[in-house]
Structure formats: structure tokens, C-alpha cells
Amino acid sequence: MSVASQDVSLRLAEIVGGENVLAERxxxxxxxxxxxxPATVARPSSGEEVxxxxxxxxxxxxxxxxxxxxxxxxxxxxxxxxxxxLDMSRQERLxxxxxxxxxxxxxxxxxxxxxxxxxxxxxxxxPLDAPFFSRATVGGTISVGVDSPLRQMxxxxxxYVLGMEFVTGEGTLAKSGGRVVKNVAGYDLHKLMIGxxxxxxxxxxxxxxxxxxxxxxxxxxxxxxxxxxxxxxxRRIAESPLALMTLEILSARAGEILAGETFFPKHWTLxxxxxxxxxxxxxxxxxxxxxxxxxxxxxxxxxxxxxxASAMARVxxxxxxxxxxxxxxxxxxxxxxxxxxxxxxxxxxxxxxxxGLAWAAMARGCGVIYFALLPGGRSEESRTAxxxxxxxxxxxxxxxxxxxxxxxxxxxxxxxxxxxxxxRSDFDAMRSVKKVFDPQGILSPGRFIG
Amino acid sequence: xxxxxxxxxxxLLGADGVLHKPEELLLYEYDGSIVMASADCVxxxxxxxxVAEIARLANRxxxxxxxxxxxxxxxxGALAREGGIVTVFSRxxxxxxxxxxxxxATVQPGVVNADLSAAVAHLGLHFAPDPSSQKACTxxxxxxxxxxxxxxxxxxxxxNHVMALEMVLPDGEILRxxxxxxxxxxxxxxxxxxxxxxxxxxxxxxxVKLVRLPEAVKTLLAIFDTVDDATETVADITARGxxxxxxxxLDGWTLRAVEAYVHAGxxxxxxxxxxxxxxGLREAAEAQAQDVAEVCCKHRAREVxxxxxxxxxxLLWKGRKNAFGAVGRLSSTYYTQDGxxxxxxxxxxxxxxxxxxxxxxxxxxxxxxxxxGNLHPIILFDARDKEQFRRAAAAADEVVKLCVEMGGSxxxxxxxxxxxxxxxxxxxxxxxLELMRRVRDAFNPAGLLNPGKIFPAGKGCGEIRTRxxxxxxxxxxxx
Numbered sequence: 016m017s018v019a020s021q022d023v024s025l026r027l028a029e030i031v032g033g034e035n036v037l038a039e040r041x042x043x044x045x046x047x048x049x050x051x052x053p054a055t056v057a058r059p060s061s062g063e064e065v066x067x068x069x070x071x072x073x074x075x076x077x078x079x080x081x082x083x084x085x086x087x088x089x090x091x092x093x094x095x096x097x098x099x100x101l102d103m104s105r106q107e108r109l110x111x112x113x114x115x116x117x118x119x120x121x122x123x124x125x126x127x128x129x130x131x132x133x134x135x136x137x138x139x140x141x142p143l144d145a146p147f148f149s150r151a152t153v154g155g156t157i158s159v160g161v162d163s164p165l166r167q168m169x170x171x172x173x174x175y176v177l178g179m180e181f182v183t184g185e186g187t188l189a190k191s192g193g194r195v196v197k198n199v200a201g202y203d204l205h206k207l208m209i210g211x212x213x214x215x216x217x218x219x220x221x222x223x224x225x226x227x228x229x230x231x232x233x234x235x236x237x238x239x240x241x242x243x244x245x246x247x248x249x250r251r252i253a254e255s256p257l258a259l260m261t262l263e264i265l266s267a268r269a270g271e272i273l274a275g276e277t278f279f280p281k282h283w284t285l286x287x288x289x290x291x292x293x294x295x296x297x298x299x300x301x302x303x304x305x306x307x308x309x310x311x312x313x314x315x316x317x318x319x320x321x322x323x324a325s326a327m328a329r330v331x332x333x334x335x336x337x338x339x340x341x342x343x344x345x346x347x348x349x350x351x352x353x354x355x356x357x358x359x360x361x362x363x364x365x366x367x368x369x370x371g372l373a374w375a376a377m378a379r380g381c382g383v384i385y386f387a388l389l390p391g392g393r394s395e396e397s398r399t400a401x402x403x404x405x406x407x408x409x410x411x412x413x414x415x416x417x418x419x420x421x422x423x424x425x426x427x428x429x430x431x432x433x434x435x436x437x438x439r440s441d442f443d444a445m446r447s448v449k450k451v452f453d454p455q456g457i458l459s460p461g462r463f464i465g
Numbered sequence: 466x467x468x469x470x471x472x473x474x475x476x477l478l479g480a481d482g483v484l485h486k487p488e489e490l491l492l493y494e495y496d497g498s499i500v501m502a503s504a505d506c507v508x509x510x511x512x513x514x515x516v517a518e519i520a521r522l523a524n525r526x527x528x529x530x531x532x533x534x535x536x537x538x539x540x541x542g543a544l545a546r547e548g549g550i551v552t553v554f555s556r557x558x559x560x561x562x563x564x565x566x567x568x569x570a571t572v573q574p575g576v577v578n579a580d581l582s583a584a585v586a587h588l589g590l591h592f593a594p595d596p597s598s599q600k601a602c603t604x605x606x607x608x609x610x611x612x613x614x615x616x617x618x619x620x621x622x623x624x625n626h627v628m629a630l631e632m633v634l635p636d637g638e639i640l641r642x643x644x645x646x647x648x649x650x651x652x653x654x655x656x657x658x659x660x661x662x663x664x665x666x667x668x669x670x671x672x673v674k675l676v677r678l679p680e681a682v683k684t685l686l687a688i689f690d691t692v693d694d695a696t697e698t699v700a701d702i703t704a705r706g707x708x709x710x711x712x713x714x715l716d717g718w719t720l721r722a723v724e725a726y727v728h729a730g731x732x733x734x735x736x737x738x739x740x741x742x743x744x745g746l747r748e749a750a751e752a753q754a755q756d757v758a759e760v761c762c763k764h765r766a767r768e769v770x771x772x773x774x775x776x777x778x779x780l781l782w783k784g785r786k787n788a789f790g791a792v793g794r795l796s797s798t799y800y801t802q803d804g805x806x807x808x809x810x811x812x813x814x815x816x817x818x819x820x821x822x823x824x825x826x827x828x829x830x831x832x833x834x835x836x837x838g839n840l841h842p843i844i845l846f847d848a849r850d851k852e853q854f855r856r857a858a859a860a861a862d863e864v865v866k867l868c869v870e871m872g873g874s875x876x877x878x879x880x881x882x883x884x885x886x887x888x889x890x891x892x893x894x895x896x897x898l899e900l901m902r903r904v905r906d907a908f909n910p911a912g913l914l915n916p917g918k919i920f921p922a923g924k925g926c927g928e929i930r931t932r933x934x935x936x937x938x939x940x941x942x943x944x
Contacts, residue, residue, distance in 0.1 A: 116807035117706035206656030227706020256680035350647035
């Protein structure tokens with residue numbers, strides 16, 4: 016740091032007010048990432064204040080990490096340097112909501128749950144059913160790029176974020192996109208911000224398209240002896256005209272950890288949800304049951320609205336529940352062409368078992384797999400086993416033309432894992448983009464490449 | 466044009482791969498819009514390596530380089546505004562791979578949009594973005610412009626369907642971004658490059674999602690006696706959370722022009738019609754058709770017709786998709802605008818557009834993607850009359866400004882190109898534009914790739930060689 020911490024606090028207090036600067040050890044410790052705490056926390060209340068802070072930080076070369084509710088700060092890599100935590104949680108206003116147009120603008124610090132309540136009053140929702148839902152903010156969720164089971168029907172954030180306002184690493188308040196559902200004016204810079212972990216800018220406002228909440232939702236679960244039957248059923252669903260809202264396959268161990276009345280230990284579960292009027296619901300359930308039987312399911316369950324919601328909440332919180340049950344878990348996220356999921360699940364099982372590790376997996380219908388390695392503890396032995404198995408899975412995934420990263424792992428093991436997967440041929444292009452948005456390298460340095 | 470460069474290009478691409486005589490270049494001076502600009506030569510590469518070599522040559526000779534698909538664009542995106550080499554992808558028109566079980570296809574940029582859907586129809590799949598020019602326009606052009614179309618209301622525009630791109634950067638480097646598998650690590654580069662209007666790279670290969678064809682489609686034609694009733698119907702359909710697969714509006718003026726040409730069965734005495742598709746499972750499409758019809762009736766629809774079969778459905782859609790040709794029969798020149806507004810503002814915006822027409826002495830027709838709030842007002846005028854041209858342009862600008870005042874955008878699908886660069890400050894601050902310029906410079910540092918597009922000309926840019934409007938824009942489409 017080129018200026019003393021005290022001077023930093025004073026300058027930040029000029030911008031956001033003294034009561035919104037935290038420097039006491041106990042307070043800043045709450046913002047620690049992988050054991051590294053920032054010197055100062057600033058809680059700006061507007062995009063303009065964020066811009067002032069980042070201008071100052073750029074001039075002083077202070078490393079800044081934007082934060083929301085801090086539920087996912089430990090994901091991926093920790094920052095290389097960490098001077099200031101930019102706590103965005105005071106910026107939680109609803110800026111505009113036009114229910115008739117199904118569009119909405121919020122500040123980045125708006126909690127997902129609070130947003131859901133607002134939308135619910137108009138019979139609408141945002142299909143961002145992301146983990147840590149009860150606490151997470153909209154900005155943090157978008158920034159980390161976690162996905163939602165609802166992507167089966169609604170796509171990912173890139174499909175329903177219409178525009179953003181953000182502050183670059185030079186302290187420039189900028190925007191792209193807009194508030195309307197169709198727009199091709201200018202570059203879609205906001206798409207770059209999704210999943211960028213705050214390395215390109217601090218997101219201050221987000222414009223979304225919202226969706227009508229379906230009146231009636233039901234669920235369906237099919238229980239299989241092994242992965243093959245469940246995956247075959249996924250294939251048949253993909254080739255059918257059924258339009259499911261969610262579609263996940265849980266491994267035996269994953270079902271055991273998620274528990275509840277939908278999931279059973281020792282068996283694989285395919286769990287789906289769908290919406291429509293009575294005849295549409297009946298048709299979907301009927302076809303799902305038929306497919307399950309043809310694929311050798313040992314049991315099937317129709318889930319009423321309440322049971323479907325409870326099963327979906329557990330599926331949404333897969334990562335959170337796994338980490339709660341097994342704090343040393345390493346979760347590898349993979350994206351593969353959906354028809355290759357069997358191969359990668361088999362490869363994962365072999366890699367885990369070869370190294371004596373328990374594992375649990377959740378596969379989404381679209382080809383995304385969360386594969387959790389579950390070591391018994393944090394011993395050196397566990398670290399070695401997890402690193403060997405994890406890196407082997409990442410390599411297998413790459414060989415299948417897939418994408419693998421390690422969003423969650425104990426901080427002290429990250430050095431042994433290829434957290435961002437194999438080097439991609441477009442990483443250099445991404446480094447060029449990073450230089451445009453953050454020439455001084457002050458935004459979350461080291462969280463991603465560069 | 467530098468004769469050494471021309472000679473090298475001919476050696477690289479063969480004599481039939483290079484056009485440079487003035488009469489040969491005429492075709493490439495325009496697109497579907499009313500702007501024009503002439504190239505110094507037009508080249509037809511056969512593969513990525515040739516595109517890369519063309520880029521290196523353009524770089525060595527410091528010559529502007531512009532990509533072009535079928536030339537159906539509506540904002541001058543594929544025109545050589547500052548002269549130079551136009552690279553046409555018509556010889557790179559192969560579908561490279563169809564992966565039915567993973568619902569993907571990889572294509573060269575010159576593949577015609579409708580050809581891809583035709584090639585996968587037997588698998589029960591299609592490529593969802595469906596601009597009205599889909600029988601001619603190319604997927605490379607769709608990617609450059611982030612093209613839309615009537616059915617993007619439910620299925621999303623081009624960017625929602627692009628998974629991976631292979632591109633040639635202006636220095637000849639080949640860059641691959643994205644992945645045929647979900648969620649590649651890092652920044653969403655396909656999202657940045659799609660819709661960048663050819664200013665960042667030349668796309669040489671595209672991996673897209675294929676979407677399952679719906680089990681059932683129902684096409685409805687709702688007929689109204691006032692434009693207000695039709696626009697209020699659209700706002701109400703949206704507000705009730707009904708999402709048709711497509712929801713198009715034709716006002717009375719437009720539907721009469723279309724009917725005279727296509728004989729689709731549009732009632733000549735009505736003030737407006739809504740053409741809507743609902744699709745999905747049989748049971749769902751049935752129910753949605755009923756819901757839509759109810760809303761139409763609530764807003765005083767005179768009649769709601771449901772197409773009885775595929776032939777009737779196709780005829781109705783033919784009327785919509787050939788509307789431009791129909792308008793072309795009425796006037797030698799017309800100017801199609803492209804703006805977006807919140808759906809709740811449809812009724813008042815359409816009224817105000819009518820008033821703008823009156824003020825400037827034009828009848829403005831409206832045929833547009835009502836469900837998206839994506840307007841396409843059409844102004845008929847005589848291009849030979851300079852004063853009329855000036856007034857038409859002023860009226861069009863006022864319509865775009867109105868869209869922005871309503872909280873919308875200056876373009877929903879046609880692109881900024883060289884038509885709306887000067888209007889960008891209506892939406893974006895200098896800081897926004899400067900950041901976008903720096904992103905452009907990161908990939909296109911010398912500014913050789915498609916210069917004079919998107920960004921308003923700054924100070925000291927010199928004169929831009931743009932020819933004033935001379936010819937009518939014939940045979941184009943309203944996307």
C-alpha cells in the first residue's frame with residue numbers, strides 16, 4: 016500500500032461518511048477471503064460514490080474487491096492483494112419496475128429474496144434461483160455467475176440481464192444495454208460482467224427482464240439403481256416435446272446429503288418440475304412416468320406443488336448443503352455436451368474412488384455437473400488425494416470437449432488445484448479485455464486470470 | 466486500389482474470387498437500408514486461412530476491411546463506408562457439423578439462416594432466430610448484427626443461441642471463443658462479439674444451439690377497428706404474463722399494401738391486425754390460443770381467426786415476411802425505422818408516431834414485433850426530391866428520439882451501423898462510448914475493421930466517403 020491505512024480510511028470517509036468506513040480488526044475480518052482481510056471496508060450508497068472510491072483506489076493502486084452479502088467470497092481464487100472491501104449492500108433500492116412490460120431495474124446490493132417478494136406481489140419472478148438464496152444479493156449472484164436449476168427453461172443470466180451500470184477500475188461510471196427486452200445499440204459490455212467476479216468493474220445497477228410466475232407447478236421424481244437409467248431418461252426428455260422448468264439428476268450420495276422425502280440414499284434420483292394448466296400438468300406427468308418406467312426406474316413419485324418446491328429448494332442449495340455437511344468438500348463444476356454426461360460421471364467416480372474419496376454429484380439437464388469430492392478432513396493426505404482426483408477429473412472433462420473449474424474448495428488447497436481449469440485459447444483475449452476495464456489491475460486482482 | 470494488393474488478392478483467391486471493376490462493385494454499394502458506400506474491391510474467401518491472409522494484407526496495406534454476408538442488413542453494417550476491401554462469405558457456406566443429440570450445429574458464416582433450419586428439420590430441430598430475410602440472410606451476418614425476428618419474442622435473439630465462434634482478428638490472428646459445452650471459464654466473449662457489427666473481428670465459424678420444434682403451433686389473426694385497441698391488446702397480453710411465440714402487428718395502411726401483393730386474407734377495412742403464434746405442447750398451445758383470443762375480444766377485436774392448417778398459417782406469415790416487397794410496390798423509396806419501447810407504452814407511442822407523420826407530411830405505416838415493443842415505422846418518400854428526403858430523415862430521427870424518451874432504444878435488431886452512429890449519444894454518455902471504443906481498439910487497434918460504424922464520428926476524423934442516397938432500397942425485408 017502506498018498510503019497509510021489511516022489515510023485511506025480518511026479519504027474513504029470523505030466519500031461515504033465516517034460511519035460507512037470500517038477499519039477495526041473485528042469488523043474487517045468479516046470480509047476476509049481465504050484468511051486475508053482487507054485493511055478497510057467502504058460502504059458506498061451510490062454509483063457515484065463507487066466511482067469516487069475507485070478513482071482514488073486507482074491513483075493509489077489499492078486492490079479493491081466488491082462484495083454483497085459475502086456468501087460466495089470464497090469461490091474460485093482469492094485476491095492476490097486486498098486493501099479495500101467495497102461493500103455494496105447499502106445499494107439495495109428498486110430503481111424501476113414496470114410489471115406490465117416485465118422489466119425491472121435494481122441496485123446491485125438488493126437481496127435476491129427481497130427482490131423475489133417484490134416480484135411475487137405482481138405474480139412475477141426472476142429465474143435466478145441461485146444458492147445461498149436467503150442471503151445473497153443480486154449483484155453478487157450475477158458477478159459470481161452461479162447458475163440456477165431454472166436454466167432448463169429460462170436460460171442463464173446472460174439471457175435475461177438487459178443492461179447494467181458499473182464502475183471500471185479507473186473509476187468511470189459506465190453503462191451498456193438498456194431497460195427494454197430487445198436492444199442492439201452498442202457493445203453488450205454487461206455480458207462481460209456476468210461471472211467476472213468483480214475483475215472488470217463493480218456492478219452498481221442491473222436491468223432484468225422478469226417472467227410471469229406460472230400458476231401451477233408440479234414435480235416428478237424417478238428413482239434409479241444407477242446413473243445410466245437416469246441419464247437415459249434425460250435423453251428421452253430432451254428428444255420429447257416436454258418443456259420442463261427444471262431437470263436434475265442426483266447421485267446416490269447427493270440424495271443422501273440433500274435428504275428430505277424426495278431423495279433416497281443408495282439410489283440415483285431424477286427430479287424435474289414443470290408448469291401449466293391441468294391438462295398440461297397431467298400430460299407431462301404421464302409422459303415422465305412412462306419414460307421412467309421404460310428406463311428401468313425402480314420407483315416414481317409425483318410431487319405436489321409444496322413437495323416440488325421443497326425438492327427444488329434443496330436442489331438450488333446443492334453447493335451450500337454439501338459445504339455445510341462436508342466443509343472440506345471440493346466442488347468441481349463441469350459443462351459437457353449433455354450426451355457425454357455419463358462418461359464424465361464415470362470418470363469422476365473412478366478418479367474419486369481411486370484416491371479413496373467419497374463423492375456426490377448433481378447433473379443438470381443442460382450438461383452442467385457439480386461433482387463434489389468429499390474428503391474426511393483437512394489432512395495433508397486428504398489434500399493430496401483431492402488434488403490428484405480433482406485435477407484428473409478436470410483433465411477428463413477437457414478431453415471430452417468440456418469445461419471444468421473448481422468454484423469451491425478449502426482455501427489452503429486452491430494452490431494444488433487448477434481452479435480455472437486448463438488454460439483456454441481465449442484467455443489472452445480476456446486479458447486484453449481486463450486491461451481495458453482495469454488498466455491498473457486494482458479490481459479483484461488474482462481472482463481470475465490477471 | 467493499390468495494384469500490388471489487388472494482384473496478391475487475385476493470386477490468393479483466384480481470379481473469380483476478386484471483383485474490382487466499377488460495374489462489378491455496384492452490387493456491394495448498398496444493403497437493405499437507404500445508405501450507400503462503395504468498396505475498392507470485393508473478395509470471396511473459401512476458408513479461414515484465406516480470411517486470415519486477407520486480414521494480414523489489409524493490415525499491411527492499411528486498407529479498411531469489411532465483412533459481408535448476403536447484404537440484407539438494414540443499417541449499412543456491411544458497406545465499406547471508408548472504401549477498402551469487402552469480404553463476402555458466400556463461398557464459406559457449409560454446415561460443418563450437426564450434433565443432434567446435443568442440439569448444436571457448427572456452420573460457416575455464409576450459411577443461409579433458413580438453410581440451417583431446413584437441414585435439421587428432419588431431426589425435429591430448428592435454428593430459432595428468424596429474421597424476415599431468413600431465406601437470404603446468412604448466419605455470419607446474424608451474428609454480426611445480433612439479428613432478431615418475429616419468433617425471438619419467445620426464443621431469444623441471435624446472441625442467445627451462439628455458443629462458440631472462430632474469428633479472424635484484424636491482424637490475421639485466429640481466435641476461438643466460447644465452447645460447444647455449457648459454461649466455459651471466464652468472460653462471455655461470444656456475448657461481446659455477437660452484435661459487434663463487424664468492428665471487432667471477422668467471424669469464420671459459428672457453433673449455435675438448435676431448438677426443438679414445438680409439438681403444436683397455432684396461428685391467430687386478430688382484427689381490430691382501431692390501432693389503439695390492437696396496441697392495448699398487446700400491452701395486456703404482456704401484462705397478463707402470456708408469452709406468445711410471436712406477436713406481430715400490421716396497421717391498416719401496411720396490411721392493405723401487403724394484402725394487395727400477397728393475398729394472405731388480411732381484411733382491407735380494418736385499422737390493425739395482430740398476427741400471433743402460440744406453441745408448445747398441444748394442450749398448452751390450445752389453452753394459450755384461448756387466453757390470447759379472450760384478451761383480443763376484451764379489447765374489442767372485431768374477429769379472431771385461427772389458421773386451420775399449416776397452409777393457412779404459412780400464407781399469413783408470408784404476408785408478414787414479404788411486407789417490404791409489398792411496400793416497395795407503393796413507393797420507389799421508403800425508410801424503415803427500428804426502435805424499441807416498453808410494451809406498456811405501445812398505445813401512446815403509436816399515436817405520437819402518427820402525429821410525427823402529420824407534422825412532416827407523411828403517412829407512416831407500422832409493421833412490427835409488437836410483443837417485443839420493437840417498432841418498425843415505415844416512411845414512404847421520393848428520394849429524388851431532396852426536400853422530401855430531408856423531411857423523411859428528420860421524421861425518422863424524431864421517431865427514434867421518441868423511443869428513447871419512452872425509455873427504449875434506438876435499435877432493436879437492425880444495428881447502429883452507419884445509419885445511427887450519430888444517434889448513439891441519445892443513449893450513451895461520452896464515458897460509455899469511450900469505454901466501448903477502447904474495447905474496439907483492444908481487438909481492432911488500427912481501426913481498419915469496418916471503420917465508420919457504431920461510434921459517432923469524433924473530431925478530426927476527416928471526411929467519410931459516404932455517398933448520399935441515390936437509389937431506392939428495393940427487394941429488402943422488414944426484419
